[in-house]
Amino acid sequence: MLITDALSYALETGEFLGARIGMRPADVEERLGSGVRQVHGRGPNRFLRIDFGLAEATFGGEPDWACQWLSIHPHRIDSMPELAAEIREQYGLVVSGPVTWGQLSSSARAGAAPTGPCPPDRQVRYRADAVRATVQLSPRTGGDELSRVIEKISIGI
Numbered sequence: 002m003l004i005t006d007a008l009s010y011a012l013e014t015g016e017f018l019g020a021r022i023g024m025r026p027a028d029v030e031e032r033l034g035s036g037v038r039q040v041h042g043r044g045p046n047r048f049l050r051i052d053f054g055l056a057e058a059t060f061g062g063e064p065d066w067a068c069q070w071l072s073i074h075p076h077r078i079d080s081m082p083e084l085a086a087e088i089r090e091q092y093g094l095v096v097s098g099p100v101t102w103g104q105l106s107s108s109a110r111a112g113a114a115p116t117g118p119c120p121p122d123r124q125v126r127y128r129a130d131a132v133r134a135t136v137q138l139s140p141r142t143g144g145d146e147l148s149r150v151i152e153k154i155s156i157g158i
Contacts, residue, residue: 004094008073008154009109015132015156017056017071018092022133022157024068026051029058034091054081055088070157075100076139076150102127102138103147125149133157 011017019032026049030036036053048069049060056073060066078084078096085096102110113127113136125146127136134156138149 002094004075004088004096004100005104006106007092007094008075008100008151009106011071011073011154011156012105012109012112012129012132012134012136015134017073017156020056020058020068020071022068022070024058026058026060026066026068029068033058054084055092068157070155073154073156074152075154076152079150099150101147102136102149102151105151124152 007018015021020029026038029051033053033056036051036058039050039052041048041050047061047063049063049066051058051060055075055077056071058068059070059072061069076099078088079099088094088096109129110127112131113129113134116126116128116135123140125138127138128134129136134154135158136154137152138146139152140149
């Protein structure tokens with residue numbers, strides 16, 4: 002499967018490679034593999050974050066931890082050369098360079114609306130309310146909106 006198909010599906014359904022909001026850490030790890038665990042905060046504000054490389058899952062509600070949001074970071078593929086090979090091996094996702102907004106399916110893009118006007122040299126955000134997702138695109142370096150690189154997709158916030 003192409004990474005663009007997985008990202009499009011995430012924006013349409015709120016699910017990334019089988020992981021979704023409300024799951025427990027073990028269920029997310031079953032789908033995304035093992036990751037680096039970090040606990041932050043104190044008392045009722047404590048949260049658990051698991052970094053899987055391409056994606057991160059954040060959990061709240063200790064001790065029963067439930068996934069509050071998923072963040073997918075396709076921009077990391079450019080800065081971490083080994084990540085593309087790991088993604089292909091672990092998830093079967095085919096990656097070929099930076100992932101742009103225009104590479105996602107038209108139905109995924111149609112479900113997202115810009116959060117407001119943005120100068121060309123600034124990061125732009127789209128909001129897909131149906132799945133409570135935010136998409137952050139890189140500042141424009143030429144071309145149109147569709148050529149902007151996807152920096153992050155956050156689901157659940």
